[in-house]
Structures are given as C-alpha cells and as structure tokens.
Amino acid sequence: MSADLQWFIQRYPMDVSSADMERLQLGTSQFEADRIRTEEILMPDWQAPSKHGFRPGYDAYHFQKQAAELWLRKKGLLLGDDVGLGKTISALYGLAGSRYLPAAVVVQAHLPTQWVNEYIVPFTYMTAHIVDGTKPYSLPAANLYVFKYSNIHGWSDIAGTGFFKAVVYDEIQELRNGLDTSKGKAADVFSNNAELRLGASATPVFNYGSEIWNIYQFIDKDVLGPWEEFVREWCKSGPGGKWLVADPDALGSYLRESQVFLRRLRQGRTINTIPIEVDFDQKIADDAEKLARVLAQKVMTGSFVEAGVAARELDAFARLQTGLAKAKSVAVLAKMYLKQGIPILLAGWHRRVYEIWQEELKEFNPMLYTGSESAKQKDRVKKAFINGESDCILISLRSGAGLDGLQKRCSTVIIGEADWAPAVVTQLVGRVDRPGQEADEITVIYPYVNYGSDPTMMAVNAVKKDQARGINDPGLEMPAVYSDESRFKMLAKQFLKEEA
Structure with missing residues (x-):
C-alpha cells in the first residue's frame, strides 16, 4: 500500500508531512527489499538453505x-x-x-x-x-x-x-x-x-x-x-x-x-481427447420429458422460492436422466477397451448409472471408488486395481482429486457423465497423467448425447475454463485440443470383429 501511495503521489503531487512521508518511504523500501529477496528465491x-528433517x-x-x-x-x-x-x-x-x-x-x-x-x-x-x-x-x-x-x-x-x-x-x-x-x-x-x-x-x-x-x-x-x-x-x-x-x-x-x-507447469504426455456422440435410450428420454416440462414451467412462472427449488430439481433430474439414457452406450465403449485387456477409469456421478455399468460390465469385475465407500474401502480398491485384480474402476467424478498410484496401470479415462466444473475432469485425468506413467499418450473419451443436460453443460464449461485459465496461467492461450481417433477406430474394428 505504501508503494501504491507513493506511486500515486509522484503523479498527483500532494502536501505530505515529513513524518508521514518518512513512514511512506520506509514502507516502500521494505516492500521493494522483500520483493527482491522473494524474486531471488x-x-x-x-x-536452498541446508535443512534437516528429510x-x-x-x-x-x-x-x-x-x-x-x-x-x-x-x-x-x-x-x-x-x-x-x-x-x-x-x-x-x-x-x-x-x-x-x-x-x-x-x-x-x-x-x-x-x-x-x-x-x-x-x-x-x-x-x-x-x-x-x-x-x-x-x-x-x-x-x-x-x-x-x-x-x-x-x-x-x-x-x-x-x-x-x-x-x-x-x-x-x-x-x-x-x-x-x-x-x-x-x-x-x-x-x-x-x-x-x-x-x-x-x-x-x-x-x-x-x-x-x-x-x-x-x-x-x-x-x-x-x-x-x-x-x-x-x-x-x-x-x-x-x-x-x-x-x-x-x-x-x-x-x-x-x-x-x-504455479509451475510441466510438459506432460500427449492428452488424446476424443469426444464421441453416442446413442441414448429414447424410452428414458420420452418418460422424462413430461416431468421436465412441469419443472421448467415452475422455473419460468413460480415464485422466487418455487423457481429456485424447481431449477435445482430440474438440473439434478436432467443430469440423472441424461446419464441413464446413455449409460448402456457408455458401457459398450468401456467394453471395447476392457476386452482388449486395457485398464480404464470410468467416471460418473449417479448411483443408478453405476448400477447399470456394474451389470453391463460384470464380467470384468468393476470396482467402485465413489462417495459411498469408506477410506479403507477406497484404499483396498486402489491396491486391487494396481495389483491387477480388476481392470475397471467406476470412479466418482469428484472422488479422485489427489489420488496417486493409478498411473502405474492405467492411461485411459472415460468421462461417462459430465460435470458442471471442468476442473473436476482436469483433476481426474491428473490421476493417470503424472510421474510413474509409462504410456506415451493419455486417452480421454468424452461420450456425449445431443439431449438432456449435455449440450448446456458443454457450453457453460467453456466459459468456466476460460475463467480458470486466466487466473491460473495469465497470458497463455487455451491450448489446442489434440484428438486422434485412429487407435480408437482400430479398437472399435477389433471389437466388432469379435462380437460378430
């Protein structure tokens, strides 16, 4: 503050008592000295000074x-x-x-x-x-x-x-x-x-x-x-x-x-981002439409409280129905990798969606790492996955931040349900894109549908990404998205051949 005030006074001269000016100059000197010492670090x-403790x-x-x-x-x-x-x-x-x-x-x-x-x-x-x-x-x-x-x-x-x-x-x-x-x-x-x-x-x-x-x-x-x-x-x-x-x-x-x-950035591996439109269950979509219309009407015409409650209910309902409608299609994508012995993280949010995935993928022994499991249960799932007892973790979008060790076996992530916060996906991908990863490329699959909440969430997340980018990495442009579908198409071809 002293430095800012002195900068201001230099441009807009004012009468300042000698005592106040001395205090101002002292504060500015301390600020500049501290900045120099900090920049030296x-x-x-x-x-680094010698330390004990390690x-x-x-x-x-x-x-x-x-x-x-x-x-x-x-x-x-x-x-x-x-x-x-x-x-x-x-x-x-x-x-x-x-x-x-x-x-x-x-x-x-x-x-x-x-x-x-x-x-x-x-x-x-x-x-x-x-x-x-x-x-x-x-x-x-x-x-x-x-x-x-x-x-x-x-x-x-x-x-x-x-x-x-x-x-x-x-x-x-x-x-x-x-x-x-x-x-x-x-x-x-x-x-x-x-x-x-x-x-x-x-x-x-x-x-x-x-x-x-x-x-x-x-x-x-x-x-x-x-x-x-x-x-x-x-x-x-x-x-x-x-x-x-x-x-x-x-x-x-x-x-x-x-x-x-x-903040320091690292040169990570190539992130191969593959958005892919998948089919959705039309019956689930048709059944959901009537209730969605009622909630939407309350959002538009209800009182302040009613509209707020209805908006939250509509958001939660739309996300659940979207997840349910595409759950089986997402499971098919997961099978394409699992049948080739490729370990995956399959990320979702809703318990009912997990249940569909568990049934569709039961031959691959999928293990849950969500908000419902205790810390001890999660530790067991982590160890089991690393030890090869399962090739598939059904992981909650928001349960993996800070988790280390999965990179020892896995380089493929499928975002089975979307999240309102794009940083959630960044954290999730960071579970496999970290030191100890031996694959030359990380594959991230984004299955989406042109229905329900997916289109809106994708649009809103673009704004949020730019907010985070500017604060985290000012001056850096949003990196271009690398997307190479060649390996994915080869995998799909092999899957269809085996299913025939």
Missing part, C-alpha cells in the same frame, strides 16, 4: 524447495503447481525441521493414509497422527495432525488455542464456498490462529473466477481486500447471480506480482 541459480536418500527437487522457501517467506501462499509436480513434498519440505510444528494438514476423505504412508513416513522424520472423527479427544504427541475436510469442524476449539503453528490445505478448492459451509467456518479458525498457511491445488478455481476470493480468505485475507472491494475492482455479473472475473488474466498476473500465487 525463484531464480534458477538460487541455492531421511537419507530422500530429498525435494529444486523447484519444490523454492516453493517451500517462498511459503516460509510470505507466510501465506497458494501453490498451484500442475498435477504431478509434488505439491505434497513442497509442503513437507517447508515444515520438516521448522519451528512451525505441530502443524495441521487438511485433506480430502480418501487421502489421509496416502499422505502418511506414501509421503510423511518414507520421506521425513516427522511423526503423524490421523485425526479420527469430529469429537475432540486427547491427541497423541506428533509433528503433523492429518484432518479430513469432513471432520475439522469438530476441532475448531483446539485450533483456536493456537496449538497448530501451521496449516496446509491440500486440494484447497474444497473451501471454494467460503464461510457458507461448516468446513469453511472451521478452516477460518485454523487459519486465523496459525502462523503459516498453505493452500495447494492445481485447480483452485472450479467454477467461476470469483471463487478465488473465498480461497484467499484462508491464505491471506488482505491480498484481495473485502468482498465488496473485490467485486467492484475485479468482477462483472454473470448467470444466475454469479460473479465472473472480468479480466481473469489481469487478476492472475496481480496474484503473481503479489507473490502469493506460485
């Missing part, structure tokens, strides 16, 4: 050490490194051997054991405890306490004492709804009483760009100011009363210049 020739034979990469040091310098940082670049290791390197222990690590429900068994224990000397449930109990001594987003609301009082010196939010997009949720209210207490705050996500913006304001409330409340100021300076009105960021590239640049957002 990101230079290729920067040397086990012999394990170390962080140079770019991960840079992220850790920038976090320690700024105290609050959004680490948006691309999927597979080791944001977990960056967080652990910042905490290991530091004065910011004990620390809280907040993760999605399926990830606590992965954090502990695959990263904390093998890489570091830090001890860890997975916090169980929402009812507080006497915590055993540990350096790291691993929470789930689903249970932090029960531990606000402990966090309010300042017991946790640092807090790491893995997949921080979980907090995109801010204080409107119990986990958001709890996270606010954790952040307010911690000296260090780190948010990690390759996809911090899931929907419209204004979500970034909520994200920064848990990292650095000052950087984007109060909500009213943020909306006035950065936003424009969007559909359904939502706020869109008017210039996502400008906001993305501002966050980088403020040194509170660090």
Whole structure:
C-alpha cells in the first residue's frame, strides 16, 4: 500500500508531512527489499538453505524447495503447481525441521493414509497422527495432525488455542464456498490462529473466477481486500447471480506480482481427447420429458422460492436422466477397451448409472471408488486395481482429486457423465497423467448425447475454463485440443470383429 501511495503521489503531487512521508518511504523500501529477496528465491541459480528433517536418500527437487522457501517467506501462499509436480513434498519440505510444528494438514476423505504412508513416513522424520472423527479427544504427541475436510469442524476449539503453528490445505478448492459451509467456518479458525498457511491445488478455481476470493480468505485475507472491494475492482455479473472475473488474466498476473500465487507447469504426455456422440435410450428420454416440462414451467412462472427449488430439481433430474439414457452406450465403449485387456477409469456421478455399468460390465469385475465407500474401502480398491485384480474402476467424478498410484496401470479415462466444473475432469485425468506413467499418450473419451443436460453443460464449461485459465496461467492461450481417433477406430474394428 505504501508503494501504491507513493506511486500515486509522484503523479498527483500532494502536501505530505515529513513524518508521514518518512513512514511512506520506509514502507516502500521494505516492500521493494522483500520483493527482491522473494524474486531471488525463484531464480534458477538460487541455492536452498541446508535443512534437516528429510531421511537419507530422500530429498525435494529444486523447484519444490523454492516453493517451500517462498511459503516460509510470505507466510501465506497458494501453490498451484500442475498435477504431478509434488505439491505434497513442497509442503513437507517447508515444515520438516521448522519451528512451525505441530502443524495441521487438511485433506480430502480418501487421502489421509496416502499422505502418511506414501509421503510423511518414507520421506521425513516427522511423526503423524490421523485425526479420527469430529469429537475432540486427547491427541497423541506428533509433528503433523492429518484432518479430513469432513471432520475439522469438530476441532475448531483446539485450533483456536493456537496449538497448530501451521496449516496446509491440500486440494484447497474444497473451501471454494467460503464461510457458507461448516468446513469453511472451521478452516477460518485454523487459519486465523496459525502462523503459516498453505493452500495447494492445481485447480483452485472450479467454477467461476470469483471463487478465488473465498480461497484467499484462508491464505491471506488482505491480498484481495473485502468482498465488496473485490467485486467492484475485479468482477462483472454473470448467470444466475454469479460473479465472473472480468479480466481473469489481469487478476492472475496481480496474484503473481503479489507473490502469493506460485504455479509451475510441466510438459506432460500427449492428452488424446476424443469426444464421441453416442446413442441414448429414447424410452428414458420420452418418460422424462413430461416431468421436465412441469419443472421448467415452475422455473419460468413460480415464485422466487418455487423457481429456485424447481431449477435445482430440474438440473439434478436432467443430469440423472441424461446419464441413464446413455449409460448402456457408455458401457459398450468401456467394453471395447476392457476386452482388449486395457485398464480404464470410468467416471460418473449417479448411483443408478453405476448400477447399470456394474451389470453391463460384470464380467470384468468393476470396482467402485465413489462417495459411498469408506477410506479403507477406497484404499483396498486402489491396491486391487494396481495389483491387477480388476481392470475397471467406476470412479466418482469428484472422488479422485489427489489420488496417486493409478498411473502405474492405467492411461485411459472415460468421462461417462459430465460435470458442471471442468476442473473436476482436469483433476481426474491428473490421476493417470503424472510421474510413474509409462504410456506415451493419455486417452480421454468424452461420450456425449445431443439431449438432456449435455449440450448446456458443454457450453457453460467453456466459459468456466476460460475463467480458470486466466487466473491460473495469465497470458497463455487455451491450448489446442489434440484428438486422434485412429487407435480408437482400430479398437472399435477389433471389437466388432469379435462380437460378430
């Protein structure tokens, strides 16, 4: 603020008392010195200070050490490194051997054991405890306490004492709804009483760009100011009363210049994206049409409350009916790969759609990894898939963020149902497009129908993708989509030959 004010006064001279000018110049000098020190961290020739806390034979990469040091310098940082670049290791390197222990690590429900068994224990000397449930109990001594987003609301009082010196939010997009949720209210207490705050996500913006304001409330409340100021300076009105960021590239640049957002991209494998129109069950479509008309009429003519309820019901109904109508066609696509012994992830959302897929694909022993399975059940599914006990995981669109290990067997993803958030698909593809993947190409199949919710969702997601692109990667154009159907056609030809 001092630097901004001094810039303003140079262009619009004002009378300033000597005491105020001295304070202004001091603040500006401190800002410039801090910027120089921080920029030095990101230079290729920067040397990381020696640290203790990692086990012999394990170390962080140079770019991960840079992220850790920038976090320690700024105290609050959004680490948006691309999927597979080791944001977990960056967080652990910042905490290991530091004065910011004990620390809280907040993760999605399926990830606590992965954090502990695959990263904390093998890489570091830090001890860890997975916090169980929402009812507080006497915590055993540990350096790291691993929470789930689903249970932090029960531990606000402990966090309010300042017991946790640092807090790491893995997949921080979980907090995109801010204080409107119990986990958001709890996270606010954790952040307010911690000296260090780190948010990690390759996809911090899931929907419209204004979500970034909520994200920064848990990292650095000052950087984007109060909500009213943020909306006035950065936003424009969007559909359904939502706020869109008017210039996502400008906001993305501002966050980088403020040194509170660090993101590095990697040269991943080729993503072969194949959209394919499939048939749908006309009977399901005809049966759904009458009820859809009634709901649509309420949306247009009902009271404010009635219209809102009807709109939500219509959205949920349309998505379900669309998924059901194309479920068998999607299963046929899956069979084309499974019959050739090619492991796949088949992503969906609705339980009734999973049931159709389970029946159609039962000869291939499909396994469920959805919101209904416990963390232990999900761990078993992951191990079974990696060990070759099944070639097919029916995975919920929103259950795979942060999941590591599937790339050891799989390079093919079928998006069997669409999602309103394009970042969900980015996260899902990131489960196989990451270090350890030996295939030269990742194949992503998008079966769609010109019916129901698919056309609308595809159009809306184009806007959301641009919002996320500008904030995440300002100045970069939307990458061209690579689509090569030759392998897919060969597979289809082989499938038809065997079915004849």
